[in-house]
Amino acid sequence: MVAVKTIGILGAGKLGITLAQLARKAGYKVYVAGSGDPEKIALSVQVLAPGAHAVRSKDAARISDIVVLAMPLGKYRKIPVDTLEGKLVVDAMNHWWEVDGPRDDLLSSDMSSSEAMQEFLPNSRVVKALNHMGYHDLHDEARPATMPGRKAIAVAGDVQADIDTVSQIINALGFDPLYIGVLSTGRALEPGHPAFGADENKTALLQLVSR
Amino acid sequence: MKKTTTSTPYLFGLDSFGDLATDSHSKLMSHAASIRLVIDEAVLADKLGVDIIALGEHHREEFAISSPEMVLSAIASKTKNIKLASGVTVLSSDDPVRVYERFATLDAVSGGRAQVILGRGSFTESFPLFGYDLRDYEELFEEKVELFSKLLTEKPITWEGTHTQSLDKADIFPKTESGRLATYVGVGGSPNSVVRAAAYDFPLVLAIIGGSPDRFAPYVDLYKRAAEQFDHTPHPVGMHSPGFIADTDEQAIELAFPLFKEAMDKVGESRGWQPMTKQHFMNEVKGGSMYVGSPETVAKKIAKSMKAVGAERFDLVYGFGPMKASDRYRMIELYGKEVIPRVRELLAGE
Numbered sequence A: 001m002v003a004v005k006t007i008g009i010l011g012a013g014k015l016g017i018t019l020a021q022l023a024r025k026a027g028y029k030v031y032v033a034g035s036g037d038p039e040k041i042a043l044s045v046q047v048l049a050p051g052a053h054a055v056r057s058k059d060a061a062r063i064s065d066i067v068v069l070a071m072p073l074g075k076y077r078k079i080p081v082d083t084l085e086g087k088l089v090v091d092a093m094n095h096w097w098e099v100d101g102p103r104d105d106l107l108s109s110d111m112s113s114s115e116a117m118q119e120f121l122p123n124s125r126v127v128k129a130l131n132h133m134g135y136h137d138l139h140d141e142a143r144p145a146t147m148p149g150r151k152a153i154a155v156a157g158d159v160q161a162d163i164d165t166v167s168q169i170i171n172a173l174g175f176d177p178l179y180i181g182v183l184s185t186g187r188a189l190e191p192g193h194p195a196f197g198a199d200e201n202k203t204a205l206l207q208l209v210s211r
Numbered sequence B: 001m002k003k004t005t006t007s008t009p010y011l012f013g014l015d016s017f018g019d020l021a022t023d024s025h026s027k028l029m030s031h032a033a034s035i036r037l038v039i040d041e042a043v044l045a046d047k048l049g050v051d052i053i054a055l056g057e058h059h060r061e062e063f064a065i066s067s068p069e070m071v072l073s074a075i076a077s078k079t080k081n082i083k084l085a086s087g088v089t090v091l092s093s094d095d096p097v098r099v100y101e102r103f104a105t106l107d108a109v110s111g112g113r114a115q116v117i118l119g120r121g122s123f124t125e126s127f128p129l130f131g132y133d134l135r136d137y138e139e140l141f142e143e144k145v146e147l148f149s150k151l152l153t154e155k156p157i158t159w160e161g162t163h164t165q166s167l168d169k170a171d172i173f174p175k176t177e178s179g180r181l182a183t184y185v186g187v188g189g190s191p192n193s194v195v196r197a198a199a200y201d202f203p204l205v206l207a208i209i210g211g212s213p214d215r216f217a218p219y220v221d222l223y224k225r226a227a228e229q230f231d232h233t234p235h236p237v238g239m240h241s242p243g244f245i246a247d248t249d250e251q252a253i254e255l256a257f258p259l260f261k262e263a264m265d266k267v268g269e270s271r272g273w274q275p276m277t278k279q280h281f282m283n284e285v286k287g288g289s290m291y292v293g294s295p296e297t298v299a300k301k302i303a304k305s306m307k308a309v310g311a312e313r314f315d316l317v318y319g320f321g322p323m324k325a326s327d328r329y330r331m332i333e334l335y336g337k338e339v340i341p342r343v344r345e346l347l348a349g350e
């Protein structure tokens, strides 16, 4: 398990900024990147996620212990592959027709989107998590483990130590991690599947995943 | 009618996407009849002193309005005070010059009551329909907003376009009487869009359609700070959320749930999320962004949200799903006669 102190987030939109807020509250050092010049997102980061730093995506990838992909899936070719070598990468992206266009133009149909990301990042370790809950639910529902009514976030990955690392982060962000299986099982979390959009506790989420 | 005088001129609107309504036999009305219904409703809203009617552009079967400014123009000829807004105009898949021309025309017809609310829209049917590539989603909007902001100066413009036409000292008509067409930007939760609105000195309308409204307070702060950074005076911020009002809470919930569910599920189907549960609906009604209940309940919720967010304009999206025309009519009556005065009172009382 990696001792994570620093989280990099690629994407400074609805999801990226929300995750930055939660990660700051949990005490992590946070580096957020948009598509280009950090100047463009500096003010948003400063106001909406105080304490997080706006940087270039290459820098976020280099500095951080773990990197979350929170950008449009359609832009995945811009991910800094080399810089992410050897790193643990959390894929929180979904194929969203409205933004990304037809799925077939982007990904092969016999593979989950996170498997495709693993293929694109052959020397990184990809875990799928934080993709199924809407950003406003993430914002509204985060709560300490001691508070009742905690919601769950599903995790799919191939390496036990990485799953543990990601689970620990999810816990720190304010959610119960729910391990659902190897990376390919993450298909159950994609749009069009019952668990997509789920804002549920662990038991209910497990039911949706197994449906 | 005498209005309570307050230092802040709060504004209240009604928004519609032209959802197909149902008649007294619960039969779905035609697109044409649904459009005429919206015109009648806007006339009623004007009589009741509602400040704004905003009509959203959609290109989907369940919504009748694809050309808001045509409908607004008809409303203009039958009303006196109500502001006539789009909500939103999908600028990315439109021609900024034509948008300016159409709304400047509406402004003339209505004696200066036109408002354009520019947005990216949450639907993208308009892209293939008008021959645009979804992959240019971001770039299209960015370039067109810039061109549009130049058109608003109402001076001849020279423009080098990539996704748009190039113009050489082009002068566009009609000119408005006020010298500037009222233009807003409608945004969802994207921080970048908030900063962009501030950069162009456009007032902001936040579409808050789910979750607790307070989380948007930092966006208003962001808007104000960004405006300062660009040396603009920040404009008052508006918000827009869906709702339904009936005489009692129980009645409102009972009537609204199946309709909201039908409307949401239809969208969810194409986006891959699951049908709305009663619990989800009730969460939104209690602590989230659906304003459903008796006039008193809805008024309290609106006042609370406006304060929490820091909004000075509230637009209620009405007539969600295949709703009976008579229920829509009753809702507008309650909104104009009871809810708006009560919200003003609550906001002034602090």
Ligand SMILES: NC(=O)c1ccc[n+]([C@@H]2O[C@H](COP(=O)([O-])OP(=O)(O)OC[C@H]3O[C@@H](n4cnc5c(N)ncnc54)[C@H](OP(=O)(O)O)[C@@H]3O)[C@@H](O)[C@H]2O)c1
Pocket: A010, A011, A012, A013, A014, A015, A016, A033, A034, A035, A036, A040, A057, A069, A070, A071, A072, A073, A075, A078, A079, A092, A093, A094, A095, A096, A130, A131, A132, A133, A134, A135, A136, B138, B189, B190, B191, B192
């Ligand atoms: N919204 C949700 O509720 C939600 C929930 C779970 C998962 N997701 C997933 O999260 C991803 C982002 O969604 P969103 O709703 O946050 O979208 P969004 O608000 O449109 O934000 C997208 C962000 O990605 C950035 N970006 C674009 N290209 C990039 C690149 N090459 N490198 C780094 N950043 C880049 C954009 O920056 P620029 O402005 O500079 O282009 C922008 O900050 C999507 O895959 C989505 O499916 C979203």
